[in-house]
Amino acid sequence: MSAAAASSGSRWNLTNRNIVVTGASKGIGLATSQVAASLGANVILVARSSDDLAAAIASLPPDSQSRCTPCACDLSTDDGRAVLVSQAQATFGGILHGVVNNAGTNVRKTILEQTDDEYSAIVSLNQHAIYRLCQLLQPMLARGSAARGNPELFGASVVNVGSAAGVGSTGSGAAYGMTKAAIAHLSKILACEWAQHRIRVNCVAPWVTLTPLLEAALEKNPNSLEKAEARTPMRRAAKPEEIADAVVFLLMDASSYVTGQVLSVDGGLSANHVAGPTVEP
Template sequence: MSDRWSLQNKYIVVTGGSRGIGYGVVVECLKHDPAKIIICSYSLDQLKQSISSLNDPRVSGIHCDVSTEEGRSRFVTFIKDNLPKVDVLVNNVGVNVRKSMEDQENDEYYRIMKTNVDSTYFLCKDLLPLLKTGSASIVNVASAAGVQSSGTGAAYGLSKAAIIQYTKILSCEWAKYNIRVNAVAPWMCMTPMLKDALKDDVGQLDKVNEWTPMGRIAEIQEIVDPILFLMMNASSFITGQCLGIDGGLTAQGFKGPCI
């Protein structure tokens, strides 16, 4: 297979890489012969479990909260101590508290923004010296909720819309460094975060499936594969883009179904 469809000898960083989409990215990356992968998790138990399950010496991780300045500092130091450069940065970490704007607590708003926006903004900035050492790719995980309104969740939608705009701006700023910056905007897939949100009413998915032209939500692998494409040299002339991974949802809007 062409090295354009490979991650061979790449040094990769994945935030939130211990579960869900991030974990799926790590699993798939390992099939493409990377040099080393570093992940982080705010849960020490989850980090240990994931590292143990992967059981691969190329993967290491650190327990930290990248929504905080202290956590990002620890993470960046760990990366600098263990990698000579960063070829790929996947800003995957994210959080959501699904409430109407009237019901959303102020501290929930700040938690969403700090986790989803601050971590992405500052990790890109702090890792720039390592990203500038060659041809690098940044992939920011946004959401379909940042493209169109899903009818609720203003804080979450706001945070993901910010990521998409940030991606566009940064791609233009950093093209001179041969750094590509892209985003993906997934619709719902069965991540641990979604399972937790649905635990009291699985029937919520009926409406989601009706809205989605393809009639279902995604499997994690279906989100992971496009992310890997943007990480690889096969996408070498793609930058500043937001790739929707949504079964046709944002082409139609959230009212569905298609005729």
């Protein structure tokens, strides 16, 4: 293999990169952890339940399991975030190359139906936790980027998992959509603030994806998936791995000139202005 070919190939893997993935015990987070580990990354999988994390890691191929470390904590709390920071310090020596802020929650209600407790829970995890984790983990990302040596290389990457609900109204509820719009804009701001530290920041905005969060919504509104798919040009929901592939692309050097972007991975929904994007509640 030529030197040029080898260099090109190295841009499409994550060998020896240290990555944190939140909301990693299922759905998009688990799929992202699997893809990242399969490409050579060392991954800390973060979720509330230690049992769920153990099951998630056990579901991965044996060679990927050896690269994965569980971290059970509640990221909506200061104490929980401190646990993750401590785990990253202990596991990676305080050197990070990537963070995937995927953990999120929703109670799909209109603004007049949403309770104060539901609103607080959505904002705490979907918005405040991501804001604080970016603050807390930035020094480790800066060290990770610097450790890679090349002064032209943006050697660390943050990917915030947003939603089509943060791009336009999707019937997912005002609180949820508001928080997803906030982290999309946060991604743009941090991309500019952190360019000096050679850290890229992007947001992936999925549409309906076959995850446990969607399953919970379908229990209350069984027809919503059919309606959503009818309004989607590709006429189907996404698989978790289809979102994970986009996330992992943004972690790799193959996307080295991409920062401050909101990548809609939505089966064409955001392009479908004629039919309209709104999913009826």
